[in-house]
Amino acid sequence: MQSGLSKKQLEQFERIFYPRSIAVAGASTDQRKMGYQWVAGLLSAGYKGVVYPVNPGGGEIMNLKIYPRLTDIPGPVDLVICCIPRTRVLGLLDDCAAKQIGAIYFFTAGFRETGDPEWIAVEEEMARRARKGSFRIIGPNCIGISCPEQGIPYGPSPLVNKIGSAGFISQSGGHAGKMAAISLTRGIGFSKVASIGNCCDLGAADFLEYMAWDPKTGMVGMYLEGPRDSARLIQVMRGATQRKPVFVWKGGRTAAGARAASSHTGALAASPSVWSGALHQAGAVEVNGLDEMADALLLYQSVGRLERANPGIICGLTDGGGGEAVLSADACAGQGIEVIPFTEKTRRELLGVLGQVGSVLVNPVDVSQRSGNLQAFEKAIEIVAADSDVDLIAVYENVDLLIAFLGRALADGMNEIVATAGGKYGKPVIVVSPPGTLDRERLEVESRFSEAGIPVFPSMERAARAIANVRQHCRMHPG
Amino acid sequence: MQSGLSKKQLEQFERIFYPRSIAVAGASTDQRKMGYQWVAGLLSAGYKGVVYPVNPGGGEIMNLKIYPRLTDIPGPVDLVICCIPRTRVLGLLDDCAAKQIGAIYFFTAGFRETGDPEWIAVEEEMARRARKGSFRIIGPNCIGISCPEQGIPYGPSPLVNKIGSAGFISQSGGHAGKMAAISLTRGIGFSKVASIGNCCDLGAADFLEYMAWDPKTGMVGMYLEGPRDSARLIQVMRGATQRKPVFVWKGGRTAAGARAASSHTGALAASPSVWSGALHQAGAVEVNGLDEMADALLLYQSVGRLERANPGIICGLTDGGGGEAVLSADACAGQGIEVIPFTEKTRRELLGVLGQVGSVLVNPVDVSQRSGNLQAFEKAIEIVAADSDVDLIAVYENVDLLIAFLGRALADGMNEIVATAGGKYGKPVIVVSPPGTLDRERLEVESRFSEAGIPVFPSMERAARAIANVRQHCRMHPG
Numbered sequence: 005m006q007s008g009l010s011k012k013q014l015e016q017f018e019r020i021f022y023p024r025s026i027a028v029a030g031a032s033t034d035q036r037k038m039g040y041q042w043v044a045g046l047l048s049a050g051y052k053g054v055v056y057p058v059n060p061g062g063g064e065i066m067n068l069k070i071y072p073r074l075t076d077i078p079g080p081v082d083l084v085i086c087c088i089p090r091t092r093v094l095g096l097l098d099d100c101a102a103k104q105i106g107a108i109y110f111f112t113a114g115f116r117e118t119g120d121p122e123w124i125a126v127e128e129e130m131a132r133r134a135r136k137g138s139f140r141i142i143g144p145n146c147i148g149i150s151c152p153e154q155g156i157p158y159g160p161s162p163l164v165n166k167i168g169s170a171g172f173i174s175q176s177g178g179h180a181g182k183m184a185a186i187s188l189t190r191g192i193g194f195s196k197v198a199s200i201g202n203c204c205d206l207g208a209a210d211f212l213e214y215m216a217w218d219p220k221t222g223m224v225g226m227y228l229e230g231p232r233d234s235a236r237l238i239q240v241m242r243g244a245t246q247r248k249p250v251f252v253w254k255g256g257r258t259a260a261g262a263r264a265a266s267s268h269t270g271a272l273a274a275s276p277s278v279w280s281g282a283l284h285q286a287g288a289v290e291v292n293g294l295d296e297m298a299d300a301l302l303l304y305q306s307v308g309r310l311e312r313a314n315p316g317i318i319c320g321l322t323d324g325g326g327g328e329a330v331l332s333a334d335a336c337a338g339q340g341i342e343v344i345p346f347t348e349k350t351r352r353e354l355l356g357v358l359g360q361v362g363s364v365l366v367n368p369v370d371v372s373q374r375s376g377n378l379q380a381f382e383k384a385i386e387i388v389a390a391d392s393d394v395d396l397i398a399v400y401e402n403v404d405l406l407i408a409f410l411g412r413a414l415a416d417g418m419n420e421i422v423a424t425a426g427g428k429y430g431k432p433v434i435v436v437s438p439p440g441t442l443d444r445e446r447l448e449v450e451s452r453f454s455e456a457g458i459p460v461f462p463s464m465e466r467a468a469r470a471i472a473n474v475r476q477h478c479r480m481h482p483g
Numbered sequence: 484m485q486s487g488l489s490k491k492q493l494e495q496f497e498r499i500f501y502p503r504s505i506a507v508a509g510a511s512t513d514q515r516k517m518g519y520q521w522v523a524g525l526l527s528a529g530y531k532g533v534v535y536p537v538n539p540g541g542g543e544i545m546n547l548k549i550y551p552r553l554t555d556i557p558g559p560v561d562l563v564i565c566c567i568p569r570t571r572v573l574g575l576l577d578d579c580a581a582k583q584i585g586a587i588y589f590f591t592a593g594f595r596e597t598g599d600p601e602w603i604a605v606e607e608e609m610a611r612r613a614r615k616g617s618f619r620i621i622g623p624n625c626i627g628i629s630c631p632e633q634g635i636p637y638g639p640s641p642l643v644n645k646i647g648s649a650g651f652i653s654q655s656g657g658h659a660g661k662m663a664a665i666s667l668t669r670g671i672g673f674s675k676v677a678s679i680g681n682c683c684d685l686g687a688a689d690f691l692e693y694m695a696w697d698p699k700t701g702m703v704g705m706y707l708e709g710p711r712d713s714a715r716l717i718q719v720m721r722g723a724t725q726r727k728p729v730f731v732w733k734g735g736r737t738a739a740g741a742r743a744a745s746s747h748t749g750a751l752a753a754s755p756s757v758w759s760g761a762l763h764q765a766g767a768v769e770v771n772g773l774d775e776m777a778d779a780l781l782l783y784q785s786v787g788r789l790e791r792a793n794p795g796i797i798c799g800l801t802d803g804g805g806g807e808a809v810l811s812a813d814a815c816a817g818q819g820i821e822v823i824p825f826t827e828k829t830r831r832e833l834l835g836v837l838g839q840v841g842s843v844l845v846n847p848v849d850v851s852q853r854s855g856n857l858q859a860f861e862k863a864i865e866i867v868a869a870d871s872d873v874d875l876i877a878v879y880e881n882v883d884l885l886i887a888f889l890g891r892a893l894a895d896g897m898n899e900i901v902a903t904a905g906g907k908y909g910k911p912v913i914v915v916s917p918p919g920t921l922d923r924e925r926l927e928v929e930s931r932f933s934e935a936g937i938p939v940f941p942s943m944e945r946a947a948r949a950i951a952n953v954r955q956h957c958r959m960h961p962g
Contacts (some may be wrong), residue, residue: 176805177802177805181802186918186919189920227806255806255813258813260815261813261816263812264808293814324658326596326655327653330708330740333735337738338737370747402657405657411515438661440664443668443922
C-alpha cells in the first residue's frame with residue numbers, strides 16, 4: 005500500500021508499537037507510585053518484550069533488577085517510558101541518544117502547556133536533542149501508546165484492550181484512557197492507541213499517516229483540540245480517508261471549551277465551522293463526544309461498510325414493545341435513518357407468526373404477543389431478515405423485563421437466537437440494550453453479543469447515530 | 484390548593500393510589516404466569532393494604548385464599564387489577580359494580596388498539612358499564628399505577644421505587660416500566676406513576692389534573708403518543724405548569740414513529756411542530772427520550788428551582804483533567820449553559836492550592852495536580868463554591884481512574900468530601916460519572932451520592948441538558 009512514509013519512518017513507528025524492549029525511567033519500588041505502576045502494568049498485561057526498570061536508587065521491582073541509568077542496560081532499548089521529574093529530562097535524553105533508543109514518551113508534564121517561557125524552551129531543547137540523537141519523542145504531557153497485539157496496555161494499568169482494527173489518536177490522555185476503559189466493556193478491539201500530548205516532535209499528522217498505512221488498522225478515531233500541525237494533518241487526512249474511515253471529535257468547539265483547551269494543550273482557538281469545513285473537505289466524519297466516537301468505531305468494526313442501512317427493527321421481546329417501536333422509529337428517523345415499512349409479504353408472514361392482537365407489524369415489529377416462544381421469535385427474525393428492503397437487523401432488548409418476565413434460561417435462549425442470526429441470514433445484526441436495574445446481567449448479555457461480533461448500544465438513538473456516521477463515510481467514499 | 488377536581492374525583496383518585504385493598508382478577512397459582520406475579524409482587528413489595536386473589540379455580544397463593552369471584556370477597560375492594568382474557572372482561576365489570584369498587588385497571592389488551600370494530604365496541608361498552616357502576620377504568624392495555632408510599636410496585640414486580648416527588652404518566656406501559664427500572668438505579672423518587680393505556684375512561688388529562696393538585700407530587704413527567712383527550716390535556720397542562728414543572732416526551736414525532744404509534748395506541752398523527760407549539764404554549768418543557776426525562780426529574784428532585792445555573796466545574800480528580808475540562812465546557816456551552824470564567828480572586832486562590840504546572844484554572848478547574856491530597860481537593864471545592872458567579876458545583880468523576888490510581892480508600896475519602904459539599908457551601912452539587920470498566924464500583928458511588936441527595940449523570944452533556952430543561956421551566960414560570 006502506498007504511503008508518504010519513508011522506510012526509516014516506518015521502522016521508527018514499528019519500534020514504537022512493536023518494541024522488543026521497554027525501559028521505564030523513574031521506576032519506583034513504592035507500589036503507590038506511577039513509577040511502580042508502569043512497570044507492574046507492562047508485566048501483568050503480558051507485554052511480549054523485555055522490561056527494564058531504571059532508577060538511580062537501584063533495587064528490584066517484581067523480581068526485575070532496576071538499572072541505575074538507561075546506559076547501564078545490557079541489551080538494546082526500543083522504547084522508553086519517562087515519568088521522572090521535568091527538571092531531569094534533558095539529561096535522560098542524552099542517555100537515550102547514547103543508547104540509540106527508538107523513541108521515548110513523556111508522562112512527565114509541565115512544559116509548553118504551562119505557558120512559561122522557561123519550560124517552553126526546555127520542550128524545544130528536548131525536540132532538538134531527539135533530532136540530534138535520531139530518536140523520536142511522543143509528548144511530553146501524554147500517556148503514550150498502547151498496542152494490544154504486543155501486550156502493551158494503555159497507561160500504567162494491567163488492562164489490555166481487545167486486539168482489533170480500531171486506531172485511536174488523542175490530544176487528551178484522559179480521553180484515550182476513558183476510551184480504553186469503555187472499549188473493554190463494549191468489546192471494541194484496537195490495533196494502536198496514541199496519546200500524543202504536546203507533540204514537541206511526533207504529531208497527530210505523523211500518527212495518522214502511520215495508522216492510515218498500517219494494515220492492522222481498519223479505521224481511525226481522533227480526539228483533537230488544536231494540533232500545531234493542523235495544515236499537514238488535514239492534508240494527511242485527505243489521503244487517509246480514501247483508505248479507511250477517520251472519525252474526528254474536535255474538542256474546544258465552543259468559546260468556553262476553547263478557553264479550557266488553550267490551558268490544556270495550548271490549542272489556538274479556531275472557529276468550529278472552520279474546523280468542521282476542513283474535516284469535511286478532508287473526507288473525515290465529525291463526531292461529538294467520546295460515546296459517539298466509541299459507537300462509530302464499534303459499529304464499523306462489527307459490520308464494516310454500509311452501502312445501504314435500512315434497519316428492520318424487532319421490539320417487545322417480552323412486553324412494552326409498543327413504546328419501544330415508537331421510540332425506535334423516532335430515534336432512527338431523527339438521525340436521518342429511514343425506517344421503511346415492511347413489504348406486504350413480510351407483514352403477512354409476521355401476522356401468521358405473531359397474530360393480530362396488540363401487534364405492531366409495520367417496522368418496527370413488536371413480537372411481544374408470542375413472548376417466551378423461541379420458535380416464533382426465531383421465525384420473526386427470519387422473516388424480517390428476508391425482507392428485500394431490510395439491510396440490517398436491529399433488536400431492541402430490555403434485559404430487565406426479559407429476565408423478570410421470562411427468567412434467565414429463556415432469556416438466554418432468545419439471546420442465542422439473536423447471536424447466531426447474523427451468520428444465518430447474511431445481514432448484520434445490532435442490539436440496543438438500555439441500562440436498567442439488572443446492570444450486571446445486562447453487561448453479561450452485552451459481552452456475549454460482543455463475542456459473537458454483534459455491537460450493542462445503550463439507546464436506539466446512539467445506534468442510529470452510529471449508523472448515520474458510518475453511512476456518512478461510505479457516502480463520501482463510495483466503495 | 485385550588486383545582487378543577489371535584490371532591491368526588493379526588494376521592495376516586497385516592498382510592499386508586501391509596502387503596503385499602505386490591506383484588507387481582509385472573510390470579511394464578513402457576514408461578515410463571517402474570518396472574519401469579521401480580522399477587523406475589525404486591526406481597527413482596529410490602530403493599531400496605533389487603534390483597535385478594537380472584538380466580539374461579541380457587542386455591543391459594545402464598546398462603547392467601549383465592550376467591551372464585553370478586554363478589555365472594557368479604558371486605559370492601561378499592562382497586563382491581565385485571566389480567567383475565569379479553570373475552571371475559573364484561574362479566575367482571577358487572578361484578579365490579581356490584582362490589583362498589585373504586586377503580587379497575589386492565590393489563591388485558593386487545594381492544595381499540597387492534598383496529599377491529601368488534602373489540603373497539605367492547606372497549607366502549609366497558610366504559611359505559613364503569614360509568615353506570617360509578618367506578619373508574621385505567622386502560623385497558625396498560626400496566627396500571629404505582630404508589631411507592633403505599634408499597635404498590637409498578638407492574639407485576641416486587642421492586643418498589645424510592646418514595647419521592649416525581650409523578651409520571653405514560654401512554655406506554657413499557658416506557659413507564661423502564662423509567663421505574665432506571666429510577667431504582669439512579670435514586671429518582673416517585674409519588675405516583677400511571678400507565679394509562681387506551682384511556683377508555685380516565686385519560687392523560689385526568690391524571691395530570693390530579694398530580695397537579697397532589698401535594699406529594701412536585702413535578703410531572705409525561706410520555707404521550709397522541710392522547711384522545713389532547714385538547715383538554717393542553718388546557719389542564721396550562722394550569723399544572725403554573726404549579727410545578729411538567730416535562731413531556733412526545734413519541735411519534737417522525738413519520739416512522741407516528742406510523743408505529745398508530746398501531747400501538749391508535750394515536751392520530753399530528754405534526755411535531757404543532758405538538759411542540761402547543762406544549763410550549765401550555766408552559767411545559769419538551770424532552771426527547773426517556774433518559775432526558777429521567778435526567779430532568781432527577782435534577783429537579785435534587786436541586787429544585789434554578790433561578791441561575793452557572794456551573795463551577797471541577798475536573799481531573801486524579802488525572803485526565805485537561806480533556807475533561809474541554810469536554811465539560813463544550814458540553815455545557817453546547818446546551819446553552821454558560822461557563823463563566825472564575826473571578827480573579829478565585830483563580831488566585833486556586834493557584835495557591837493547586838500550583839501552576841499543567842493546571843487549567845479558569846473554569847473548569849483541573850485539580851489533578853494535587854491528586855490524592857484530600858485537603859487540597861476540599862479546599863478547591865470550597866474556593867469554587869465561594870465564587871460569586873458560581874450557582875452550582877459540578878464534579879466530573881472518572882471512577883475507573885480514581886480507583887486505579889488512588890485506591891478505594893482514598894477514592895471514598897474524595898467522594899465523602901463531594902457528598903457533604905452541598906450542605907456545607909449552600910450551593911447545589913451535581914456529579915458526572917461516565918461508565919467504564921468498573922461499573923459495579925461506579926454504581927456504588929452513584930448510590931452513595933444519591934443517598935446524599937446529589938444527582939449523578941452519565942455524561943456532562945446529559946447533565947447540561949437537564950440543567951437547560953429545568954432552567955427552561957424556571958424561565959417560563961418565574962418564581
